[in-house]
Amino acid sequence: HMEEIRKIIHIDMDAFYASVEQRDNPELRGKPVIVGGDPHSRGVVATCSYEARAYGIHSAMPAKIAQKRCPYAIFVRPRFDVYREVSEQIRDIFHRYTDLVEPLSLDEAFLDVTNPKIPIKYATTIAKFIKRDILIETGLSASAGVSYNKFLAKLASDLDKPDGFYCILPEDLEQKVWPLSIRRMMGVGSKTAQMLEQMGVDTIGKLAHMDVGLLEHLLGKQGIQMHELSNGIDGRNVEPVRESKSVGRETTFPQDIREQYLLETILFTLADDVCHTLRSSGLKGRTVSIKIRYPDFHSITRAVTLDSYTSSFEPVFDAVRSLMA
Numbered sequence: 001h002m003e004e005i006r007k008i009i010h011i012d013m014d015a016f017y018a019s020v021e022q023r024d025n026p027e028l029r030g031k032p033v034i035v036g037g038d039p040h041s042r043g044v045v046a047t048c049s050y051e052a053r054a055y056g057i058h059s060a061m062p063a064k065i066a067q068k069r070c071p072y073a074i075f076v077r078p079r080f081d082v083y084r085e086v087s088e089q090i091r092d093i094f095h096r097y098t099d100l101v102e103p104l105s106l107d108e109a110f111l112d113v114t115n116p117k118i119p120i121k122y123a124t125t126i127a128k129f130i131k132r133d134i135l136i137e138t139g140l141s142a143s144a145g146v147s148y149n150k151f152l153a154k155l156a157s158d159l160d161k162p163d164g165f166y167c168i169l170p171e172d173l174e175q176k177v178w179p180l181s182i183r184r185m186m187g188v189g190s191k192t193a194q195m196l197e198q199m200g201v202d203t204i205g206k207l208a209h210m211d212v213g214l215l216e217h218l219l220g221k222q223g224i225q226m227h228e229l230s231n232g233i234d235g236r237n238v239e240p241v242r243e244s245k246s247v248g249r250e251t252t253f254p255q256d257i258r259e260q261y262l263l264e265t266i267l268f269t270l271a272d273d274v275c276h277t278l279r280s281s282g283l284k285g286r287t288v289s290i291k292i293r294y295p296d297f298h299s300i301t302r303a304v305t306l307d308s309y310t311s312s313f314e315p316v317f318d319a320v321r322s323l324m325a
């Protein structure tokens with residue numbers, strides 16, 4: 001029998017942290033605002049206002065570089081409590097329309113409105129209601145993407161930012177999606193993108209027309225999935241309660257640390273913290289990974305999968321230590 005066509009909405013707040021700061025402090029409105037760490041030490045940009053983006057500033061950029069690009073930018077520290085509050089407000093709004101809500105982060109969620117709580121015929125109408133509710137109740141703007149699967153809904157919410165509204169129907173794939181850069185695809189990292197671009201595959205459309213066997217040969221299972229996504233096929237459901245997949249801790253030092261024993265001491269504390277969290281939440285994990293960031297801000301990760309699930313310090317720290325070595 002034919003599968004019912006689903007109606008999926010993806011909502012993403014615009015320049016989330018920065019918009020909250022501009023909302024709460026009128027002096028910041030209309031100005032380049034950077035939320036994040038200190039440019040005089042090793043702060044990183046969490047996000048920035050659209051005014052700051054005009055200078056080429058973006059998330060994860062060292063604050064020092066951001067300040068060079070825009071000396072008049074205003075730096076503010078994040079206020080996570082306020083962001084969490086707004087996050088709860090928007091989640092309450094989502095739940096007026098459906099309980100099939102899958103939050104991806106504080107400011108972003110998928111909604112399945114195939115059978116909404118309120119009898120509204122069009123998903124596009126619901127998306128507009130949600131945007132309106134968010135604006136009236138939080139004073140903030142969001143972008144909405146509407147489509148028939150998660151991949152396309154998320155893609156859509158990004159195509160008309162800020163205050164965006166974009167809908168992709170099955171018949172729109174060729175015209176609206178295929179001309180887009182493969183870099184817009186979720187799950188395509190810059191290395192994969194580079195490799196594909198070198199083969200001349202720079203758009204989602206070209207990816208859709210690639211031989212799936214070749215893609216599998218190049219990228220394994222991920223290649224098959226990318227081929228499906230680019231052809232508008234994505235069976236993933238909106239999953240209302242997401243179990244946490246990982247527990248982690250990280251820290252940034254005020255000065256570079258190179259001495260292995262010092263790094264081990266710090267990893268010891270971080271690993272101990274992680275194991276405490278695991279135990280107090282009744283969780284266990286099997287894959288241990290570490291991330292190291294170098295003075296030039298490039299980072300590497302290494303992971304190992306243990307034979308069994310654990311929340312005990314010893315096997316975790318053993319793994320951490322050999323990964324660092």
Ligand code: TTP
Binds near residue numbers: 015016048108162
């Ligand atoms: P995003 O939704 O990725 O970005 P954004 O809301 O700031 O801007 P856009 O309008 O382009 O969607 O991230 C949401 C929040 O998460 C962001 O406001 C700050 C935080 N964040 C970080 O702290 N570090 C990061 O590297 C990123 C990408 C986001």
